[in-house]
Amino acid sequence: MSFSVTSKIKLNLPLLKQLDKAQQTALRNTTDALLTQIKNSQVMPFDTGNLQNESTFADYANLAEGETKIVSSTPYARRLYFHPEYNFSREENIAAGGKWLAPWLKGGTRQNFRQKAFTRFYKQEAGL
DSSP, X not given: OOOOOOOOOOOOHHHHHHHHHHHHHHHHHHHHHHHHHHHHTTOXXXXXXXXXXXXXXXXXXXXXXXXXXXXXXXXXXXXXXXXXXXXXXXXXXXXXXXXXXGGGSTTSTTTTHHHHHHHHHHHHHHTO
């Protein structure tokens, strides 16, 4: 005994393109929201403000591939980040210290921020 099954799939390409665009916009907005939250949380070392305000930015070069980055481009950013034992001034940023991204990484107190923000932005952009 044999059975024959046929099926026809019709893709809604304009809708798929719209969802892809919504995904990219949501990722961009999530990255911007994360960067804003990091700055507003006052966790980055702050002397002149250069590291936080001019040299830390969102990089969207690989947005189409689903990747964004938050970059600190000063030569001293790595040294400050990986040495939390330094005596950071808290005159400007009350929570300044090393490893300032830790709360938003896995195991951190704000680890769910990125996923929740992306979901919210994606639903908004996709009209869901």
